Amino acid sequence: MSASEIRPLRVALLGCGTVGGAVLRLISEQAHDLTARIGRPVEVAGIAVRRPAHHPDVPQHLLTTDAHALVTRDDVDLVVEVIGGIEPARTLILAAFEAGKSVVSANKALLADDGVALHAAAAKSGVDLYYEAAVAGAIPLLRPLRESLAGDQLRRVVGIVNGTTNYILSRMAETGAGFAEALAEATDLGYAEADPTADVDGFDAAAKAAILASLAFHTPVTAADVHREGISSVSATDVARAAEIGCTVKLLAICERVPNGDGDSVAVRVHPAMIPTAHPLASVGGAFNAVFVEAEAAGQLMFYGQGAGGEPTASAVLGDLVAVARNRLAGAAGQGPSGYADLAVRPMAETPTRYHVSLDVADKPGVLATVAHAFAEHGVSISTVRQNGRGDAATLVIVTHSAPDASLSATIAALRDMPAVRGVTSVLRVEGLS
Ligand SMILES: NC(=O)C1=CN([C@@H]2O[C@H](COP(=O)(O)OP(=O)(O)OC[C@H]3O[C@@H](n4cnc5c(N)ncnc54)[C@H](OP(=O)(O)O)[C@@H]3O)[C@@H](O)[C@H]2O)C=CC1
Numbered sequence: 001m002s003a004s005e006i007r008p009l010r011v012a013l014l015g016c017g018t019v020g021g022a023v024l025r026l027i028s029e030q031a032h033d034l035t036a037r038i039g040r041p042v043e044v045a046g047i048a049v050r051r052p053a054h055h056p057d058v059p060q061h062l063l064t065t066d067a068h069a070l071v072t073r074d075d076v077d078l079v080v081e082v083i084g085g086i087e088p089a090r091t092l093i094l095a096a097f098e099a100g101k102s103v104v105s106a107n108k109a110l111l112a113d114d115g116v117a118l119h120a121a122a123a124k125s126g127v128d129l130y131y132e133a134a135v136a137g138a139i140p141l142l143r144p145l146r147e148s149l150a151g152d153q154l155r156r157v158v159g160i161v162n163g164t165t166n167y168i169l170s171r172m173a174e175t176g177a178g179f180a181e182a183l184a185e186a187t188d189l190g191y192a193e194a195d196p197t198a199d200v201d202g203f204d205a206a207a208k209a210a211i212l213a214s215l216a217f218h219t220p221v222t223a224a225d226v227h228r229e230g231i232s233s234v235s236a237t238d239v240a241r242a243a244e245i246g247c248t249v250k251l252l253a254i255c256e257r258v259p260n261g262d263g264d265s266v267a268v269r270v271h272p273a274m275i276p277t278a279h280p281l282a283s284v285g286g287a288f289n290a291v292f293v294e295a296e297a298a299g300q301l302m303f304y305g306q307g308a309g310g311e312p313t314a315s316a317v318l319g320d321l322v323a324v325a326r327n328r329l330a331g332a333a334g335q336g337p338s339g340y341a342d343l344a345v346r347p348m349a350e351t352p353t354r355y356h357v358s359l360d361v362a363d364k365p366g367v368l369a370t371v372a373h374a375f376a377e378h379g380v381s382i383s384t385v386r387q388n389g390r391g392d393a394a395t396l397v398i399v400t401h402s403a404p405d406a407s408l409s410a411t412i413a414a415l416r417d418m419p420a421v422r423g424v425t426s427v428l429r430v431e432g433l434s
């Protein structure tokens with residue numbers, strides 16, 4: 001067959017914002033190479049947006065506001081969903097499957113909410129659902145978890161998966177700025193959205209953690225299963241206290257497989273934590289992402305790169321597009337059901353963590369003993385105690401050993417009620433300290 005007889009791969013692009021715009025650009029700029037990699041040219045069949053007038057630079061004949069009609073069109077082979085959010089993205093993806101089209105998506109919120117049902121719908125229609133871009137942007141991570149490490153037993157996946165919050169925490173550590181000041185800077189630079197809630201309150205990282213845990217442990221985990229805390233209460237004092245003990249503060253997504261005689265469970269949490277500056281994740285600065293994986297046979301692996309932004313995310317989208325196109329040409333769907341086990345999710349209250357606690361106390365005989373007693377009463381063992389200052393300026397800095405989170409929370413509640421404690425000025429979890 002001559003090149004002119006080869007039918008192009010026709011793509012419906014849903015959304016033409018930060019990511020969709022970059023996907024459109026890369027498809028055009030890399031047309032030659034994509035053709036070589038897939039064996040046929042890639043053509044954009046149509047682009048669905050809400051407000052066509054906001055897209056003067058896009059070929060106008062491709063624009064439509066009827067996304068449903070676009071995904072079900074006979075001349076569309078593959079759908080790229082970069083609208084975001086739950087609806088109408090979910091309905092459009094399901095309509096695409098029904099019409100026999102494979103889907104590439106960057107939509108972590110939807111995948112974390114409804115990944116199992118979407119996979120089942122794709123499998124039923126014999127089509128593909130790929131979403132490498134949904135977690136950690138450009139970093140190849142989901143495919144290694146799903147495929148390269150599928151023969152291994154993963155123990156832990158710990159990552160910095162939100163660029164905006166990592167930028168904010170990095171600036172707080174570098175400049176001594178408070179949270180509000182660093183957030184304003186992130187907003188000015190375009191990292192944080194006008195409404196930064198999804199980033200700073202940890203929703204974005206929790207969705208990514210749910211996807212990571214589902215793939216790493218081959219079990220369904222949704223965003224609702226993830227314990228979530230954001231960074232808005234992290235203060236300049238927390239960051240300074242971390243530095244005093246050779247640590248830095250990061251928003252971590254932590255996914256663990258918990259061995260248990262009665263059947264393993266999984267624990268998935270997102271919260272700020274102090275980590276030692278020697279930890280591989282501590283040096284991940286600015287808006288970068290990194291994910292640290294611990295596997296039985298493979299040992300430790302680290303994935304690092306740009307976790308957000310149009311072009312880095314579009315790179316992952318196009319990688320999926322090429323994979324889907326190759327599957328189609330080979331007459332196979334490449335991502336069938338991943339053989340889910342159904343591991344229980346361990347509640348945060350039972351998850352062992354360590355706390356770093358700063359207390360403003362009266363500098364009087366017996367105060368230390370009273371404070372230590374509150375820890376002991378709740379079964380929390382103290383690792384180190386340090387007093388900073390004297391008299392009215394006395395501060396006790398306590399680092400605990402590992403204890404169930406419920407015991408640590410109960411200890412903090414008891415400390416807040418103590419007359420000898422003028423204030424609990426900083427409470428942060430600690431990870432990775434020996
Ligand atoms: N931005 C990033 O760095 C990253 C984003 N992602 C994910 O990629 C996806 C897209 O994000 P991003 O590009 O930043 O989002 P944007 O807000 O920049 O773009 C969204 C696009 O979707 C269009 N859209 C919204 N609703 C509809 C609708 N009902 N029908 C048709 N089109 C619609 C918008 O149209 P219009 O322009 O007309 O309003 C816009 O073009 C999200 O799932 C996000 O989580 C993943 C990794 C990184």
Ligand SMILES: N[C@@H](CC=O)C(=O)O
Nearest residue numbers: 161162163164307308
């Ligand atoms: N808002 C996200 C964008 C990518 O997922 C981030 O800051 O990491």
